[in-house]
Amino acid sequence: MLNHQYDLLDFGRNEKLECIGGVVVRRETPSAPGGKASSVDWGQARLRGKVAGDKYSWDGIAPADWRFDAGDFQLQLKPTPSGQVGVFPEQSVNWEWIKRCPADLAGLKAINLFGYTGATTLSLANRGAQVVHVDAAKSVVSWARANAQTSGLADSPIRWMVEDALTFVRRELKRGNKYDIIVADPPSFGRGPKGERWKLQRDLFHLIESLSELSRGRCKMVLLSCHTPGVDHRQLKSEVESQFHFEAGTGESFALELRTKENKSLPSGNCFRWVAD
Ligand SMILES: C[S@@+](CC[C@H](N)C(=O)[O-])C[C@H]1O[C@@H](n2cnc3c(N)ncnc32)[C@H](O)[C@@H]1O
Structure with a gap:
């Protein structure tokens, strides 16, 4: 890929x-x-x-x-003051998974939280999903939008939201909005646009709980990853499975990694994903 x-x-x-x-x-x-x-x-x-x-x-x-x-x-791509350049290549296994997944994603409603420069949003849009892309940083959301344009996806049904992830999810719940596809890649620490504090160790459970509510009765796909030391993929899997009451489908959890030609492995986070049959 x-x-x-x-x-x-x-x-x-x-x-x-x-x-x-x-x-x-x-x-x-x-x-x-x-x-x-x-x-x-x-x-x-x-x-x-x-x-x-x-x-x-x-x-x-x-x-x-x-x-x-x-x-x-x-x-x-460009060098930024956060030390990132606009892509997390360890996520390419998930772009590939979305691309190859046998389920028909056309017309499904997806939410991508902490969406950064849009790689996963664009993977979903390429499969015909309607995506709500949420990130706290205005500059990053503009960057993701420019990436959609460069990728020929400017006219895809993507909503670009500069919002605090947890606040946005709670608001969507109050409005009664529901989603079929749930994606989140939260950092260890972050801030919403109004200074709302995100702390993964404290907030992840509430986020998972709210996301399960947001997709209750119509969940078709979940992709949750994080890069926080101390949170491993088995823990992610058991937290997600205890909240989401999955019906028939395939779930798996694994460590994300990058490898050198010499096969040296650099641990790069953890991931849980599930797709309905
Ligand atoms: C690890 S990156 C996500 C990487 C992305 N999923 C990808 O593969 O390209 C974390 C993102 O979370 C955003 N962020 C941090 N705190 C946030 C918050 N409270 N609400 C929404 N987004 C937040 C940052 O602006 C950053 O773009």
């Missing part, structure tokens, strides 16, 4: 070396344990990201038309 759009070249000592959309990027990350491979030239990076206080600083200049071509959609 990634068609050489992404290669993890090496990682270690809290840094990653990656080739993303043809550009070699070296960046600090607290979650890259172990040592570096002696065979890899870390000096080849065109962009270098370093933690500076609670922000990121970048050395080097990214190409103006830097893009990640996922085949069915395109993501514009």
Whole structure:
């Protein structure tokens, strides 16, 4: 699926070396344990990201038309003060799952919370789902919208919402709105547009509970992932299954990861997904 759009070249000592959309990027990350491979030239990076206080600083200049071509959609890339560049490639297994899933998603109502630059929203739109894309950051929602345009999906039925995820879900419940497809990729900590605080360890259970209510009686697909240390996929699975009363379907949970050519695995979060038969 990634068609050489992404290669993890090496990682270690809290840094990653990656080739993303043809550009070699070296960046600090607290979650890259172990040592570096002696065979890899870390000096080849065109962009270098370093933690500076609670922000990121970048050395080097990214190409103006830097893009990640996922085949069915395109993501514009750029270095940001959060240390991200606009794509989480470990999610590509889920884009592929959506693309290949045998269920007919056309016309189904989907909600994608913490949707970032829109990769999963665009995967769902490509299958004909009507998606409500929710993220707290206005700039990121504009970026996702631009990605829809670049991907030829500007006229797809996508609603772009700059909202606090939990507040939006509670409001939808009050309005009596329901969804067939539930997607959420919450960060460990976050803030809504009005300063609402998101803390995964405290709020995840309430979110899952509300999402089960939001899709009661019509749930066709659930995709929940997170990157928080201490939350593993078995825990996600048991929390989701205890709230959602799934009927016939297939569910699975697994650790997300990225791998180097040498088969070194970089843990990159956890995931639960379920689809109705
Ligand atoms: C881990 S990223 C999601 C990655 C995305 N699912 C993907 O694969 O491209 C987390 C996103 O959550 C958003 N966010 C943080 N706090 C939020 C909140 N309280 N409500 C809504 N979105 C929030 C951030 O702006 C960020 O875009």
